[in-house]
Amino acid sequence: MPELPNTFKGAAHVYERAHINTDEIIPARHLNVHEEAELAKYAMEDIDTGFIKRVKTGDFIIAGENFGCGSSREHAVWALRGAGIRVVVATSYARIFFRNAINNGFLAIECPEAIEMVKTGDEVEIDIQAGKLRNLTTGKEAGFVPLSDFARELIEDGGLLPHIQKKAAKA
Amino acid sequence: MGMTITEKILAAHSGRESIVPGEIVNAKLDLIVCHDVTTPPAVAMLRKLGINKVFDPTKILVTPDHFVPNKDIKSAKLSKHLREWREEQGIERYYEIGNHGICHAIAPEQGHVLPGMTIVCGDSHTTTMGALGTFASGVGSTDLAAALATGELWFKVPESMLFELNGHLPVGVYSKDIILYIISKIGVDGARYKAMEYRGTALKDLTMEARFTITNMAIEAGGKSGIMPVDEISENYVKERTSDSYTIFNSDDDATYSDRFTIDVDQLEPIVALPSLPSNGRFIGEIERVKMDQVYIGSCTNGRIEDLRIAAQIMKGHKVAKGTRTIVVPATTEVWKTAMREGLLEIFADAGCVVSTATCGACLGGFMGVLGAEETCLSTTNRNFTGRMGDPRSKVYLASPATAAATAITGTITDPRDFLKAQAAKA
Numbered sequence: 001m002p003e004l005p006n007t008f009k010g011a012a013h014v015y016e017r018a019h020i021n022t023d024e025i026i027p028a029r030h031l032n033v034h035e036e037a038e039l040a041k042y043a044m045e046d047i048d049t050g051f052i053k054r055v056k057t058g059d060f061i062i063a064g065e066n067f068g069c070g071s072s073r074e075h076a077v078w079a080l081r082g083a084g085i086r087v088v089v090a091t092s093y094a095r096i097f098f099r100n101a102i103n104n105g106f107l108a109i110e111c112p113e114a115i116e117m118v119k120t121g122d123e124v125e126i127d128i129q130a131g132k133l134r135n136l137t138t139g140k141e142a143g144f145v146p147l148s149d150f151a152r153e154l155i156e157d158g159g160l161l162p163h164i165q166k167k168a169a170k171a
Numbered sequence: 172m173g174m175t176i177t178e179k180i181l182a183a184h185s186g187r188e189s190i191v192p193g194e195i196v197n198a199k200l201d202l203i204v205c206h207d208v209t210t211p212p213a214v215a216m217l218r219k220l221g222i223n224k225v226f227d228p229t230k231i232l233v234t235p236d237h238f239v240p241n242k243d244i245k246s247a248k249l250s251k252h253l254r255e256w257r258e259e260q261g262i263e264r265y266y267e268i269g270n271h272g273i274c275h276a277i278a279p280e281q282g283h284v285l286p287g288m289t290i291v292c293g294d295s296h297t298t299t300m301g302a303l304g305t306f307a308s309g310v311g312s313t314d315l316a317a318a319l320a321t322g323e324l325w326f327k328v329p330e331s332m333l334f335e336l337n338g339h340l341p342v343g344v345y346s347k348d349i350i351l352y353i354i355s356k357i358g359v360d361g362a363r364y365k366a367m368e369y370r371g372t373a374l375k376d377l378t379m380e381a382r383f384t385i386t387n388m389a390i391e392a393g394g395k396s397g398i399m400p401v402d403e404i405s406e407n408y409v410k411e412r413t414s415d416s417y418t419i420f421n422s423d424d425d426a427t428y429s430d431r432f433t434i435d436v437d438q439l440e441p442i443v444a445l446p447s448l449p450s451n452g453r454f455i456g457e458i459e460r461v462k463m464d465q466v467y468i469g470s471c472t473n474g475r476i477e478d479l480r481i482a483a484q485i486m487k488g489h490k491v492a493k494g495t496r497t498i499v500v501p502a503t504t505e506v507w508k509t510a511m512r513e514g515l516l517e518i519f520a521d522a523g524c525v526v527s528t529a530t531c532g533a534c535l536g537g538f539m540g541v542l543g544a545e546e547t548c549l550s551t552t553n554r555n556f557t558g559r560m561g562d563p564r565s566k567v568y569l570a571s572p573a574t575a576a577a578t579a580i581t582g583t584i585t586d587p588r589d590f591l592k593a594q595a596a597k598a
Contacts, residue, residue, distance in 0.1 A: 074311030
């Protein structure tokens with residue numbers, strides 16, 4: 001597993017609304033499959049039909065409070081990752097979505113200032129070590145609480161299952 | 172320092188004397204529940220890693236429920252994977268079509284849920300099973316895969332919120348109204364990361380069926396779990412179903428709660444949660460009598476036998492309104508059979524309802540009542556997010572089975588007490 005870089009850079013897709021739920025991120029009518037590439041075609045379908053046409057690999061989603069609430073479907077993480085999203089920055093997360101994200105080695109950062117200082121299309125950069133979010137388009141900056149050691153370890157190992165295997169191999 | 176029931180269960184399962192909220196523990200699991208949508212990807216992950224055996228087939232329960240009987244070719248593939256996997260793993264606790272049910276309803280109904288257990292399932296409504304004094308929480312497929320492989324899982328010990336429910340529910344007001352009321356007060360993230368613990372004199376009037384409705388919707392307030400103390404009602408429910416032994420945990424008097432709420436249930440009225448959040452609950456007297464294209468009675472929230480009895484009592488001798496398609500979906504095969512024996516299915520059929528086999532069905536927009544654009548549905552299910560039951564332009568209203576039955580008859584949102592009062596006057 002390659003070491004996790006400290007910085008990530010991408011274009012932002014901003015959804016200011018609170019409580020964007022997993023039914024909106026990937027509607028249940030598409031849960032009859034679980035292949036990432038297939039799910040990706042429908043990512044954010046019920047909230048923004050244009051998303052999938054605009055999104056590029058490495059992009060960020062910037063969102064409001066309680067992102068990913070509702071159904072426990074991990075398909076929500078897979079759909080976003082499949083669509084090219086590398087990082088989600090939200091004011092806060094619903095717990096199962098956050099858990100699913102780090103279990104997949106997918107970056108979910110909590111930064112309440114982000115929705116105030118980033119507009120869709122802005123270039124943003126995060127430094128997960130320093131806990132800094134920079135809007136490269138406007139020059140504005142905000143701090144965030146870095147990932148807990150536990151979450152960082154899971155993400156660095158590539159997710160929960162590789163993490164468990166690594167621990168088992170050491171034991 | 173005292174501990175809550177949730178802290179005690181998690182401590183006992185992670186080999187600890189005591190634990191405090193915020194700690195991360197690795198807890199042993201007593202029951203893992205598997206269904207057709209989130210289990211096949213978990214199995215695929217395990218296969219990819221070369222893990223071909225579950226940790227203990229006797230601690231796993233499998234039932235297809237979301238898209239069965241198979242709604243299309245792709246979901247048939249999921250069910251087939253689930254079926255073949257459980258056979259290969261020798262999992263005995265399996266409920267095939269004809270014997271199946273929605274996982275959160277069938278697991279306790281068939282005696283697999285015992286007080287003091289730790290339970291996970293790849294489904295957010297796993298919290299339902301906490302009504303029997305268990306720690307039950309919903310997880311995604313990766314967690315499910317880890318649980319199936321190792322029999323344990325990491326948990327951040329949640330803070331607990333205490334909800335004291337006192338008094339007696341008025342006629343026409345049910346446990347669904349209690350939980351919709353609570354969510355309307357604290358919001359869809361009001362219990363985020365927390366255990367929602369209930370106690371109080373009002374529980375004495377609530378059957379297990381009614382209690383499951385309350386813990387079922389913990390996730391709609393963002394809760395990690397919902398939990399109730401074990402009492403005579405829950406012990407009788409368990410003992411009627413199994414002779415397996417169990418451990419009862421109780422919160423200490425000096426346990427710490429992040430929040431405390433007292434609710435006098437005498438003051439409640441029927442509640443309807445307006446589109447498109449479960450927290451949009453309003454007393455029925457305060458809202459417009461919106462016309463409904465569909466009424467849906469079922470799901471892990473309100474598809475148990477008591478729910479069907481309540482709906483049938485109101486619907487008996489009536490017809491559903493023209494233009495209001497009414498769909499009744501018993502939560503399990505056993506509920507369906509009991510409803511048949513008690514004559515409830517006949518009441519529904521005579522009223523002009525469709526009665527389905529057990530399935531999650533249209534609750535999540537799968538099938539058996541998916542909504543079209545601009546259509547309205549009053550539903551006894553658990554969430555009314557945009558597009559939840561079909562087209563993103565459709566609108567879902569959440570309410571109790573009684574409110575659903577009354578609404579089906581008139582075709583517009585209707586207070587069930589109108590019908591209950593008329594029935595009482597006749598009697």
